[in-house]
Amino acid sequence: MINQKLRQFLQLILATTGLTFTTNLSEGKAEKIIAQSEEKLANLAIGGSPIMITILLAYLAEQSSIKNLVETVDFRIWKTHDQLRADAVSGKLQVSATPTSLAANLYQRKVPIKLLNVLVWGVLNIWSNQNIRSFEDLKNKTLLIAFRGGLPAQLFFYLAKENGLDPEKDLKIQYTTDFAQAVQLLLAGRGDAALLSEPAGTGAELRGQQQGLDIKLAINLQEEWGKVTGRAPRFPQAGTLALTSLIDKYPGLIQTIQNGLVEAVNWSQKNPDDAAALGAKYLGLKAPVIKKSLGYTPL
Structure with a gap:
């Protein structure tokens, strides 16, 4: 609900x-x-x-x-x-x-x-070069989120709580000015995962390949939204x-x-x-x- x-x-x-x-x-x-x-x-x-x-x-x-x-x-x-x-x-x-x-x-x-x-x-997804495929995998990780208090943070906090996580206790949230900064920090190894919109997510994937980093779409938040709400996988x-x-x-x-x-x-x-x-x-x-x-x- x-x-x-x-x-x-x-x-x-x-x-x-x-x-x-x-x-x-x-x-x-x-x-x-x-x-x-x-x-x-x-x-x-x-x-x-x-x-x-x-x-x-x-x-x-x-x-x-x-x-x-x-x-x-x-x-x-x-x-x-x-x-x-x-x-x-x-x-x-x-x-x-x-x-x-x-x-x-x-x-x-x-x-x-x-x-x-x-x-x-809905083009908000979590990207990472680590073995992260679920909200449970985010425990004790550092997640980069752009725009403190904005829609990305609101959506993530809601979905995380619905998946049994307390975002303020179970993982470290590091806020960034924008998606570009989140990508930079992810590529520099200063975050385990990043919540990105497009084209930042694809940009992180392709720039990661140039640096030998296998950054992939780890958690599709549109699909998670559909699972939690029972509605279409979009918002x-x-x-x-x-x-x-x-x-x-x-x-x-x-x-x-x-x-x-x-x-x-x-x-x-x-x-x-x-x-x-x-x-x-x-x-x-x-x-x-x-x-x-x-x-x-x-x-």
């Missing part, structure tokens, strides 16, 4: 979600009519993140039809949750990739944003937020963004080489790493 805290988190995500994807023809026509009646937005600031969702946001910024509705598009990558939080509160980012937990937190704090959608349904990890002021004033643009992201998902699935090249441009990893990572990423 899902505990109360996690249930509240999932309810918050639903409350935060203001819109859903629409792809049928009639809605597409309505979107075009509304968009044509709106004044053109001078500048749209879109934020990407250090995970695979950035490919979809980059496609939106560079290749979708939003360019017909916006004078200029400013696409940038935020590195930390604190940076995203500050940019959302200040309004510097009008649309951004976001962990669902952070969007729920902002919503709870009355920050005027809504979660437009969920695009990533809402990341999506897209938007300022409510943008939603209220430019509904046609928002619908174009939604449809552009649907298009981006389809494009990335049909064109993995091109998607990998676009991801490499923004994620700081080579295209082959990104392409392999796409196989781990349920969009």
Whole structure:
């Protein structure tokens, strides 16, 4: 059974979600009519993140039809949750990739944003070069977790407790600034395992091979989620937020963004080489790493 805290988190995500994807023809026509009646937005600031969702946001910024509705598009990558939080509160980012937990937190704090959608349904896994295949194997180990208090930590603590572990007593948790730092520490032998999203997990595996380290996916947290909850082996990890002021004033643009992201998902699935090249441009990893990572990423 899902505990109360996690249930509240999932309810918050639903409350935060203001819109859903629409792809049928009639809605597409309505979107075009509304968009044509709106004044053109001078500048749209879109934020990407250090995970695979950035490919979809980059496609939106560079290749979708939003360019017909916006004078200029400013696409940038935020590195930390604190940076995203500050940019959302200040309004510097009008649309951004976001962990669902952070969007729920902002919503709870009355920050005027809504979660437009969920695009990533779980790519959090534990990676290690040791004989770790279960939560029991993590006892007395050092586990690297990025973003203290964020979704990775929340999910791990919940699943660990459901598997009979006390994370604060049975193993050592070492928090890192981001996934990149967790990978660096894992490769340096300063952690026994790391909880990583994609493309960081695949990056750790391939960089480990170069150093003679056999880093593998040790525990699939999506599968563990399914076992514990009795639900599908996926959970809402990341999506897209938007300022409510943008939603209220430019509904046609928002619908174009939604449809552009649907298009981006389809494009990335049909064109993995091109998607990998676009991801490499923004994620700081080579295209082959990104392409392999796409196989781990349920969009």
